[in-house]
Amino acid sequence: MNTLMVQGTTSDAGKSTVVAGLCRWLARQGVSVAPFKPQNMALNSAVTVDGGEIGRSTALQALACGIAPHSDMNPVLLKPQSDCGAQVILRGRVHGNMDALDYHAYKIEARAHVLAAWQDLSRRHDVIIAEGAGSPAEINLRANDIANMGFAEAIDCPVLLVGDIDRGGVFAQLVGTLALLGEPERARTRGLLINRFRGDRALLDPGLDWLTTHTGKPVVGVLPYLPGLLLDAEDSLGLSGSHETGALKVIVPALPRISNHNDFDPLRLHPEVDLQFIGPDQIIPAADVIILPGSKSTRHDLAWLNRQGWPAAIRRHLRYGGKLLGICGGFQMLGDAVHDPDGLEGEAGSTPGLGLLRMETTMVDGKQLRNVSGQLIVQDGTPAPLDGYEIHNGMSRGPALARPLIDLQGRPDGAVSDDGQVMGTYVHGLFDRAEACKALLGLFGHASRRPAENYHQHRLAQLDRLADTLEAHLDGAWLHELLQTDTRGDDR
Secondary structure (H helix, E strand, O other): OEEEEEEEOOOOOOHHHHHHHHHHHHHHOOOOEEEEOOEEEOOOEEEOOOOOEEEHHHHHHHHHHOOOOOHHHOOEEEEEOOOOEEEEEEOOEEEEEEEHHHHHHHHHHHHHHHHHHHHHHHHHOOEEEEEOOOOOOOHHHOOOOOOOHHHHHHHOOOEEEEEEOOOOOHHHHHHHHHHHOOHHHHHHEEEEEEEEEOOOHHHHHHHHHHHHHHHOOOEEEEEEOOOOOOOOOOOOOOOOOOOOOOOEEEEEEOOOOEEOHHHHHHHHHOOOEEEEEEOOOOOOOOOOEEEEOEEOOHHHHHHHHHHOOHHHHHHHHHHOOOEEEEEOHHHHHOOOEEEEOOOOOOOOEEEEOOOOOOOEEEEEEEEEEEEEEEEEOOOOOOOEEEEEEEEEEEEEEOHHHHOOOEEEOOEEEOEEOOOOOEEEEOOEOOOOOHHHHHHHHHHOOOOOOOOOOOHHHHHHHHHHHHHHHHHHHEOHHHHHHHHOEOOOOOEO
């Protein structure tokens, strides 16, 4: 059972991207490979083939391997609901809500789930590329660790340590991280990888020689900065891509508990769309379209919208003929009220909604997890095929649902106001298919002059770009020897 674990000197050092690239590179050589992330904290998630839920970046890595995402690939997923608490997902299913101290104590039990999932996954694949979380040098979290070195020690696998040179101080990152590890952990770290390099490699080489001499670890690759790389982000909200003059202006409030903001990646790619996330205390600009995104804590984020002045801005936006779309939690916000009698997303109670659709939502136990397909309901009757997924607790009821936005193979979803200005849906990923994206832009009043990009094909192309980069800049012989594989995926 050959496993390599990729760890990073910091969050956002590029672990997820490196793992995706390694998975794609190995899969293209015929190796049966799968991704694995023991513990992840993220609000961007995906529905698995076995009806579970895992982090979005791990699902992308599964795509890189050419396999369906499975709950074994991310056995512990933490979805923050407050600064000190999170919903705990175990092997794809909701286990419950815990504060940070309770979860820290629970990690001893969670460890058994992690190891069982890794063993099951290893039986089905020849190679596992595992991803750490944060940094292994977070010494305050070292006790009962299941995310980084604790996992690597438990299964006795080698570690590749990644540092991000683009943010500066990469030598301090790598040397400092190794200095804070115990001697067995340093010995387990078999190589160093520098990510996001710009400039002349000749100017970097003396530093690499020093690094190898000082640490005793080989630098097995220097990956160049890849401009324009757009793949499913784990946490950070990406910037919009380039757009044409006169592009459709779309703004999205950056909710404190925003979830599945990958919904907007196809719009960020579209040259006829200018998409911006509006953060706290920023001026809310005029726009053609406002989209309320998903939320892990709908009532909490509704309160934030009110404090930030969004209700007044939305009413003004609608008076001037603008369009408004709500996705999942954002859809729930459009109704008259959101009820959480059992405190599933925080403190129990009810919160008035924006009152733009005649419906109310109640949070109920038993999360809805499903991949869906159907078609967008458009005024001219032209079918617009759509694929996506649902991840939500709430159940919405009310007369607004009599005019749905989407037909999911006979099951109506979402709502559209009588004047067509306000619409909402529980479906994530609704812009991914080019046909649906074009139809939605049409509902927004924009007659697209060119077809939208198929985002699934975009993901595959970007993964191949990553694999090509690794092939050119990583010591492939070192990796194959470490994993004891050849280019056919057979054991040596």
